[in-house]
Amino acid sequence: EVQLVESGGGLVQPGGSLRLSCEASGFTFSNYWMSWVRQAPGKGLEWVANINQDGSDKYYVDSVKGRFTLSRDNARNSLYLQMNSLRVEDTAVYYCAREKQFLEYLLYGTKTSYCGMDVWGQGTTVTVSS
Amino acid sequence: DIQMTQSPSTLSVSVGDRVTISCRASQSIGSWLAWYQQKPGKAPKLLIYRASTLESGVPSRFSGSGSGTEFTLTISSLQPDDFAIYYCQHSKSYFRTFGQGTKVEIK
Numbered sequence: 001e002v003q004l005v006e007s008g009g010g011l012v013q014p015g016g017s018l019r020l021s022c023e024a025s026g027f028t029f030s031n032y033w034m035s036w037v038r039q040a041p042g043k044g045l046e047w048v049a050n051i052n053q054d055g056s057d058k059y060y061v062d063s064v065k066g067r068f069t070l071s072r073d074n075a076r077n078s079l080y081l082q083m084n085s086l087r088v089e090d091t092a093v094y095y096c097a098r099e100k101q102f103l104e105y106l107l108y109g110t111k112t113s114y115c116g117m118d119v120w121g122q123g124t125t126v127t128v129s130s
Numbered sequence: 131d132i133q134m135t136q137s138p139s140t141l142s143v144s145v146g147d148r149v150t151i152s153c154r155a156s157q158s159i160g161s162w163l164a165w166y167q168q169k170p171g172k173a174p175k176l177l178i179y180r181a182s183t184l185e186s187g188v189p190s191r192f193s194g195s196g197s198g199t200e201f202t203l204t205i206s207s208l209q210p211d212d213f214a215i216y217y218c219q220h221s222k223s224y225f226r227t228f229g230q231g232t233k234v235e236i237k
Contacts, residue, residue: 115179116176
């Protein structure tokens with residue numbers, strides 16, 4: 001069964017740190033881009049960051065740049081989000097998600113492209129409060 | 131950054147109704163758009179990718195259309211299981227922005 005399981009959430013004071021983990025199973029983890037998406041209480045979805053297959057490319061939403069660091073360990077089928085200098089506004093459920101890949105058939109051949117997120121974890125809750 | 135705007139924010143509808151949700155991008159994103167359904171306390175579920183391709187296992191009453199900056203999610207005949215919040219999300223750039231969501235509620 002294709003599955004993502006997050007862990008590491010909890011209650012932390014403003015300015016504190018947490019490290020979220022996401023363990024993948026049922027698919028070849030090293031073949032996929034991965035994302036973190038968060039959802040504040042009663043609010044919509046917010047994309048946080050993503051990382052390519054070998055960890056050499058990473059992108060972050062402006063509000064977490066310089067505070068959050070995304071990494072992965074393909075040998076352990078795991079994705080990590082190190083969150084430092086946490087703020088009250090970082091309070092949310094954090095989901096890890098697999099980016100959907102598909103083949104584009106082009107004039108000169110095929111290309112692997114990405115659109116959407118097709119596998120999601122159950123989420124882990126991060127609460128930043130004093 | 132590309133901004134995504136959905137309308138309306140809330141739809142009050144009845145079972146059997148045809149439902150249309152709009153999503154507008156702040157600049158052209160080609161067909162790099164996905165739609166999701168989210169129910170309370172659950173992770174989002176991918177419904178459509180590449181603007182109009184139905185994800186495996188998703189009922190055919192869901193369809194997507196559009197390109198460039200204007201996109202639509204249509205539910206042809208709303209079923210009881212479809213009351214949820216729907217989100218669009220672009221993949222034109224690596225910064226994957228979501229729309230703010232459209233809640234489909236019982237009239």
